[in-house]
Amino acid sequence: MIADAALLARAEVLVRAYAAAGLKIATAESCSGGLVAGLLTAVAGSSAVVERGFVTYSNEAKVESIGVPIDLITAHGAVSEPVARAMAEGALKASRADVTVSITGIAGPGGGSDAKPIGLVHFGLAAKGGATRHVERRFGDPGRTEIRRLSVAQAVELLEEAVGLRSHREPNGEAIQHRDIPG
Numbered sequence: 001m002i003a004d005a006a007l008l009a010r011a012e013v014l015v016r017a018y019a020a021a022g023l024k025i026a027t028a029e030s031c032s033g034g035l036v037a038g039l040l041t042a043v044a045g046s047s048a049v050v051e052r053g054f055v056t057y058s059n060e061a062k063v064e065s066i067g068v069p070i071d072l073i074t075a076h077g078a079v080s081e082p083v084a085r086a087m088a089e090g091a092l093k094a095s096r097a098d099v100t101v102s103i104t105g106i107a108g109p110g111g112g113s114d115a116k117p118i119g120l121v122h123f124g125l126a127a128k129g130g131a132t133r134h135v136e137r138r139f140g141d142p143g144r145t146e147i148r149r150l151s152v153a154q155a156v157e158l159l160e161e162a163v164g165l166r167s168h169r170e171p172n173g174e175a176i177q178h179r180d181i182p183g
Helices: 005-021 035-041 059-066 070-076 081-093 144-162
Strands: 025-029 050-055 099-105 120-127 133-138 167-169 175-177
Touching: 005 035, 005 144, 025 035, 025 081, 035 050, 035 144, 050 059, 059 070, 059 081, 070 081, 081 099, 081 120, 081 133, 099 144, 120 144, 133 144
Parallel strands: 025 050, 025 099
Antiparallel strands: 099 120, 120 133, 167 175
């Protein structure tokens, strides 16, 4: 697993917060290959929180497992905002979770282009009764392992924001405490 002590400690706090709120999480992961679900399930008591994880590495898996429209992938590519959003929303529909996080990106060492370089990763966060969020990160090319670790950390941050453990900044710089989920 690609996690340090600090990331594991954040996961422990996250699991406790979701358990206290009575909320379940599902993940829809591509370039991270299940590492977010792996991190969360490394925490004792996570069975009260982690509903399931989808590893949708191939385009076919995205379509078949979580209902991402193939036309969306064809039009925008698997590594895109629309697909990240569709992955999060599809995981919400295909599970019993209250909150889902998705990751799709290019971890390298190959597969990058000028338009979509290595280190480009898109994230989605969907919650019952809330708007779907999107975050794009360009991590550069610090290596496949580091891109995947940074992706896991970003996914944890989104899940923290959703349960109110952290605030995020809007493009205008305003800090927003995020509560897109019930509880």
